[in-house]
Amino acid sequence: MTVPSHDELLFLALGGAGEIGMNLNLYGHAGKWLMIDLGIGFADGTMPGIEVVMPDPAFIEERRDQLVGIVLTHAHEDHLGAVADLWPRLRAPVYATPFAASVLKRKLTEAGLVETVPVTEIPLSGRFSLPPFELELITMTHSILEPNALAIRTPLGTVFHTGDWKIDPEPLLGDVTDEAVLRRIGEEGALAMVCDSTNVFVEGEAGSESTVRANLEKVVKAAKCRVAVTCFASNLARVESIALAAVAADRHPVLSGRALVRMVEAAQECGYLLDFPACIPESQAGFLPRDKVVLICTGSQGEPRASMAKLAKGDHRDLVLEAGDTAVFSSRVIPGNEHSVGRLQNALLARGVEIVTDSDVNVHVSGHPARDELVQVYQWIRPKIAVPVHGELRHMVEHASLARACQVPETIVAPNGTLVRLAPGPAEIVDHVPAGRLARDGDGVVPIDGASLRERRKLLWNGAAAATLVVDGKGQPMAPPKVTLRGFEDEEGVLGKAVVAGLEEMLGDLKAADRADDERLEQAVRTVVRRVVRTHLGKKPLTDVHIVRI
Template sequence: MMRPNPASTSCLVLTHAHEDHLGAVAWLWPQLRCPVYCTPFAAAILAGKLKERGLDEDVPVRIKAVGSRFAVGSFNLEFVSVTHSIPEPTAVLIETKQGRVLHSGDWKIDRTPVMGDHFDERRFREIGELGVDALVCDSTNVLRQGFSVSEAEVSASLWRIVAEAKGRIAITTFASHVERISSAVAAARKAGREVVIAGRAMRQTIEAARTCGYLRDAGSFLDEEAFGYLPPDKIMLLCTGSQGEPRAAIARIAEDTHPNIALDEGDLVVFSSKTIPGNEKAVSAVHNNLASLGVDVITSDDALVHTSGHPRQDELKLLYGWLKPRAVIPMHGEPRHLLRHVEFAEASGIGETLMAENGDLIRLAPGPA
């Protein structure tokens, strides 16, 4: 990793609130000591991270709404609205005298998001007319053809599953996935079920979301101590542990060691997530432990209970067409994703591509990248 250089760092800019995009701020900031720019929801999540490290009163966090334009030194920046799997995801437009760069952040094109702003196609087209020297672009789903599935379709599928459940139902998903939490809660309310939350990270996300105006119509949530006092057909559990984390709620429930929550034969657990590569063995162990209890399990292999927050090939083509970038620089993926993105961009008519590794310094302008 390249060593941080305070003298050449004007600020940190966060595109959204996922852990892999802001989790290192509390470790980097003591070396950089610069302002941090982010949206209100990202700031709410970041506040908790900084407090854990005793930095909550030290770090200058500059909160900017989605769509805001602001200047930092010789850079003119803009948060452009995209859709992803967390509130307030943004791309970042970076303008200087030397050129114009668009950093996509994490994104997909969801025409029917469950919450938050829509993908700002109009603004992307306008930026394309201005001229884009380089598009630094998400590569996570470049191996997949077509368009990613809308969160609204997952929401409808979750409702059908919850409506048909006879006993207790638990849904485990990424703690930061506020849209999925919203979809699950809406299904529970419609089915006449109370909602119990298990997992510190999920509770923190819900609190941050409500602080920023999200989930305010979701009703009240019950603590896990209430789980055993409600009829099986009147309860839904939202919990952490979709990646098989050993200390997470669903893993302990599957081992029958959770102090407040137990599932019985005929109950149902929905893994509303995709297993991240490397976690397969741990997730499979949780599935098997649940099966040993007689608990039914539904995963994304069985039903539409998850969709990615990243663009497939047809979405990438649309973005290329709107922005018309001179160059594409793939980011956010393993080497095979970055290489495939280079190939895909070239096949789509992009004149210049560049594959970079973490720590590389790239000159974008003037002249070729």
Template sequence: MGNLDASLKNGLYFLPLGGSGEIGMNLNLYCCNGKWVMIDCGISFADDRAPGIDVIVPDPTWIAERRADLLAIIVTHAHEDHVGAVARLWPQFQCPVYTSPFTAEILALKLAEEGLENDVEVNVVAPGSSMAIGDFHIDFVDLTHSIPEMQALMITTPYGRVLHSGDWKLDPDPVVGPASNLVKMQRVSEQGVLAMICDSTNVFKAGVSGSELDVQDSLDVILGGIPTGRIAVTTFASNIARLMTIASVAERHDRHVVLVGRSLHRMTEAAKRSGYLNDLPPFIDEKDASHIPRDKILLLCTGSQGEARGAMARIARGEHAHIALDPGDTVIFSSKVIPGNEKTLYALHNQLTEKGIEVITEADEFVHVSGHPARGELTDMYGIVKPKIAIPVHGEARHIRAHCELARSLGVEQAIEITNGNILRLAPGDAEIIADVPSGRLAVDAGGLTPLDGEFLSTRRRLVFNGAVSGVVLVNEKGHITEDPIIRLRGVVDENLFPELQKELKAQIIERHNQLKKQEKLDDEKVEETAHNAVRRVFRRLAGRRPITDIYVIRFEEE
């Protein structure tokens, strides 16, 4: 890596360690003359490939080893996939953090959870302002998103200007915060933009993503058609625009908003401290919900993706301490279904329906708009910025390829497909991927971080899908098995379906042991290996499984 580090001393480079080739877990790096700036540091949520794991973060090892040259972390906005890993990974970076007032409020909560509230230098930057760090001059530009103070970054360097879009949309009626500042975007782009690093999430969606105000109007009509019973609405706690929409509509229909879920309380409190949501009636705590008539209440709940520990799933199971829904009540899922969550979420829909509760989703009514740009908005942004190079990020491989094709169709000179770990030289010379550096994912587990593809989680996956076998083999000093081996199964097969299984396992262990040579029978490791292989052979033949198998040999002396 020495030659690579030397080559980075001159020029402008871009390196994603998270968020390219995937949606979520954004961590982007820019290098100018050997000094680095990190843009965002977020998390992703685990799926069934990581049993027992909730949160995944990008592996920061490569840049952490160069932290002496890391000038700062800049966070574009307060969504978890952009800010969620800062507190967990900052000890490896030890550098200042820059972000907007609202995002700083959210980050402060996360730092306090990690005991870092007094350690991290968090610099609050006013939306729409400018700053300089080393050879980087950065203009913050307001772009609309589903959360306040999303800031695109126009990064000016001695080698050219780069727009880092962050997450955005062009919503003329955003409900919370200002509309996208396209006038400033035009102005800062007029001197020429070398490259645009841009959100690809909705590249397959034609037209525009839609306005939050239109969702508000639609929810107004829907609530007007539900005169009786409790109404519960679930959405992402971080979607402050949607929280404002729901609260405004509830007020029009004389319903009091009850917050159900800890993350909703945290988000709304942070929003109010930053000057948002303060013109709404006070929210009511879930403990007081029982005192309000059923037709005068709107429950705003976490758990829009069917998360087992989310408020909505606990309500559906009848396990919530303060909230219950009855036949005739209504639940509105005001969010999209994140790919991978379909099975869990549809099971929750069915669970509610079976209880006589009306379920409304985006498949039934207009109850959600995305916070990311569709093709029409991408086209408009390319028309304003006019970059020479398009570098799609925040998307899977298919999103990035489609975004490159769109950019080329709009006259962009060069569109580059990039993935985590690619170092892209932007200038001087032609843009080119010059190296690949280590990248990966770390699972957040008890006690810290562990590699997602490491031995620990590989073992856990094997336990989930294959189960485990433990056994004890008793041998005497001459190497003879003196009693039937003891075998215990955990999650391998249902022993009730195989009444002869224990007998077969013990017989196979003894048979294979008896085939050993005399000197091998005196070697505990060889005895253990032979019994281990005998057990595994039975289960491969019986069920096509390879359970984790632990055999213990106990050797004793006979009197």
């Protein structure tokens, strides 16, 4: 399949289906493709030196002349964070509401692309045309400003693409979910609903930001000394709640972390948070009495360079947390971040800091729909087909089961790389395409399964060895072999001496023809180094060999 035909409507996720994060969704019809979101995820401990990962857009990169646009549902990193990295491969116009566009432009400025990437701002509830697709933005609620669902209309039917959402009657910042439009889409008839699966295992409803605001005020008022609250920088209703809690407790709020400052600036640029409480600069906050300050910090997921991590390690330039202070985690732990958050909280406890999490007090609500909210929207939209996304496979399978219980006639579980024909029906999987992963490595982007990261992982687990042989044209040694070992305990040089002895023995036994051939000699040296290290330590080191002929 190279070009979608006029009589079919296709759906393909290259990211975000079978995982949480890295969203990249494609719709194909009448010779064209439409991209919804282009986000990042965060690396785990198996990728040394890598913090950010993203979908490999190779499938659509090969067809970029068919790509009519990239539409961003909202400003979270897992929905727009890869645009600056991957846009040069795609070169398609980008569409977003004002707040997402403001956040994106800051990222593009850092990447030197702000004058290159065409970004079109679409007003809330706006309609626009990217032929053969007609699109309508639908206001939802989520844990960020201006989250949008999409009605994607084609001659073969309308797809309701939810983006990230919840139902919150009091989101505190931004508009409530546009129930009237959702009902209208259901009445008009929806072919398919492509929907967030994150909280499908959570009974009831996600909860309201208004409840969190009241509880944060109680926690801050009860604290005796300094208070540091960490949350997602993008959750500006939460950030505002923390600042208002500080003011209510006769304390001064302090924004600690560049991401927080940038998010507040982007919001104010778009007309939000214009009455945000005055904040004390970090450089001056240390002069305030301990009971007169609330630090609003980045780093709720244990990020090592974020403000809360610096406070826990005691190496923040301007601020400090001491015994008797309180650290509040107004966030949930994203799956995969349990160890980093645990290390952070242990470091805080070691300093005598009291920790408050949502297991102690209701200081966090999710931005994603629990089961009752999913059921409600299925009742409003009444799609013919349910396509769960934005979840691990277990979430998607459970979501499909819930959709069937809501009387949805067809469900399709389609992990990344699964090409689905939505129309003409019945919906079916018609192909599978590569759906790889890329990693941001320094200033570049490299394949996760590429040679550089494979070598780095091998170095992490098995160490490295380098051997240099100085020989004449016939391969006779002109000096003793030189061996360097990295990542091994060999303070007395026992292993190094054993490797040198093995190399000298090998050179004495090697045939003259093999000694004279660089490639054969190099392979023989590599074999000896690995065999000796494996015999002593059970490791298979990354091995470099240098042959110097004189």
